Amino acid sequence: MRDAEDPRQAGGLLGERLAAFAHNHLLPAPREFIGGRETAYSPADDDNHVFNVSMLRRGAVAGAPTLSVDLYSRATLLKPAETYRQIRQAGAVVWLPKHRLWVMGRYRDVRQALSDDETYCSGNGVAANPVTNVLTAGTTLASDGEAHAKRRRQLLQSLSAKALSAIDPVLQAEASAVIDRLCDRVEFDGVSDFAAHLPIRVVADLVGVDIDHHRMLKYGRGGFDVLGPTNTRTLKAAPAGLSFWHYARSIRSASVKPGSWAQSVLAAGDAGALSPAEAKAMVIDFIGPSLDTTILASAQLLWSLGTHPEVWEELRDNPDLVPAAAVEAVRLGSPVRGFTRMLKKDSEVDGIALGRGQRVVLLYASANMDETQFEQPEVFSLHRKGANLGWGFGAHACVGMHLSKVEMHALMRAMIPRIARIQVDKPVRLLNNTLQGFQSLRASFRAQ
Ligand code: HEM
Numbered sequence: 001m002r003d004a005e006d007p008r009q010a011g012g013l014l015g016e017r018l019a020a021f022a023h024n025h026l027l028p029a030p031r032e033f034i035g036g037r038e039t040a041y042s043p044a045d046d047d048n049h050v051f052n053v054s055m056l057r058r059g060a061v062a063g064a065p066t067l068s069v070d071l072y073s074r075a076t077l078l079k080p081a082e083t084y085r086q087i088r089q090a091g092a093v094v095w096l097p098k099h100r101l102w103v104m105g106r107y108r109d110v111r112q113a114l115s116d117d118e119t120y121c122s123g124n125g126v127a128a129n130p131v132t133n134v135l136t137a138g139t140t141l142a143s144d145g146e147a148h149a150k151r152r153r154q155l156l157q158s159l160s161a162k163a164l165s166a167i168d169p170v171l172q173a174e175a176s177a178v179i180d181r182l183c184d185r186v187e188f189d190g191v192s193d194f195a196a197h198l199p200i201r202v203v204a205d206l207v208g209v210d211i212d213h214h215r216m217l218k219y220g221r222g223g224f225d226v227l228g229p230t231n232t233r234t235l236k237a238a239p240a241g242l243s244f245w246h247y248a249r250s251i252r253s254a255s256v257k258p259g260s261w262a263q264s265v266l267a268a269g270d271a272g273a274l275s276p277a278e279a280k281a282m283v284i285d286f287i288g289p290s291l292d293t294t295i296l297a298s299a300q301l302l303w304s305l306g307t308h309p310e311v312w313e314e315l316r317d318n319p320d321l322v323p324a325a326a327v328e329a330v331r332l333g334s335p336v337r338g339f340t341r342m343l344k345k346d347s348e349v350d351g352i353a354l355g356r357g358q359r360v361v362l363l364y365a366s367a368n369m370d371e372t373q374f375e376q377p378e379v380f381s382l383h384r385k386g387a388n389l390g391w392g393f394g395a396h397a398c399v400g401m402h403l404s405k406v407e408m409h410a411l412m413r414a415m416i417p418r419i420a421r422i423q424v425d426k427p428v429r430l431l432n433n434t435l436q437g438f439q440s441l442r443a444s445f446r447a448q
Helices: 013-026 053-057 074-078 080-090 107-115 130-135 145-159 161-183 190-195 197-207 213-225 232-250 261-270 276-287 292-307 309-317 319-333 401-415
Strands: 094-096 101-104 339-343 347-349 352-354 359-362 419-429 438-447
Touching: 074 080, 101 107, 107 359, 130 232, 145 161, 145 261, 145 276, 161 190, 161 197, 161 401, 161 438, 190 197, 190 292, 190 438, 197 213, 197 261, 197 276, 197 292, 197 401, 213 232, 213 276, 213 292, 232 276, 261 276, 292 309, 292 319, 292 401, 292 419, 292 438, 309 319, 309 419, 319 401
Parallel strands: 101 359
Antiparallel strands: 094 101, 339 359, 347 352, 419 438
16 A cells, blocks of 8 residues: 655645644634744744744755655654665765655764764654644654753653652563563563563553553653654554644643652643643653663564574573663664754854754764764674764754663563574554554564
């Protein structure tokens, strides 16, 4: 079945019409913004929230490297490595006419862009389409400067290593219970039975919102799909994305679990530390990125350990390597393929001029496979030096990184004393505009 992506739609007329619709009909209390009406968030809340869809329509600079690939097609999503290689080979920054976006795929350049949030801003959204960039205003992910720092501090009250130390024993007990159960089974699904267990059973409850886990997963996955260009996949996910947005707008302190993470941000809104609208948008920060990302990373871990029995042996002999295994699974899997940034000022990368207002996809997944940075990048190794970009880097580096690490550590620590051999088979890849990894895979454990 073909995905009917239309190259003209990415930042084009349909995108503009949808963005105008979002502004005019979905966003309450509009204010002024460049070229139209603004969102409920004032520039005082969010010091870079200006939005100009016409900026997205500018073309490439003559002579700039150009590639006619579709970064979001079914074929690319099923086998991304070749497209990523073409992008890295074509140049430091490459124009994609199909999407009317720039893309960066080399480790050094992506890292440099992530460390320069004065130029590569997130406050105009990190999606490849203008509607999602309007609707995600107010989140931590889509903010800059002081507004971003304030929101991030608030999230860290729940997600810092110190705050999470209390849940470590709970995660370890849950991980041991699930590994025991899976040992008793002839085979299981490495994604839904193994990787999804901790995010769904433990993390979703810590967030504390009154929606069932199935819907939370749908919101999360849809939320990542609608970060893509205005293609079929984005449009299909739009109802889930909009329901998620509506849910966040209607949430009240009274409707979330007392003492939960969601309640902590809503209470900050009630107390005036955040605006009420900002606090509601920030509930998205807990729900959207906390499930699928970690599920995909844990499934990659299981796959890598199953397909590299010698590495599993090594890990069992030396459990101090558990943290290295989690980091390597995130590098190799790169659950988040990339986010976009809008240029706040004119810039230049390797002699290629980028204009203010243009949008660039920062492709973490490609950077993590850059052969000039990682020797034999396709190999799963517990001995790599230095960081990778799977959790991002710089001001917006993943604020839930520690949580995802402790979940993966708990699973490995539960497996080490019990499992002699991991078998994996029949991987099915996930099709999502922003996420990558396994939708399902068959697995079995051979106990000690
Ligand atoms: C292995 C699992 C995970 C991966 C691979 C991952 C990946 C990422 C990446 C690449 C970014 C950078 C965004 C950017 O550059 O614009 C990010 C940011 C973020 N992540 Fe994660 N993430 C994971 C788990 C989590 C979890 C468990 C949470 C829990 C709430 C979370 C919440 C966030 C938030 C709120 C941000 C925005 C931070 C900011 O803008 O300052 N993530 N994540």
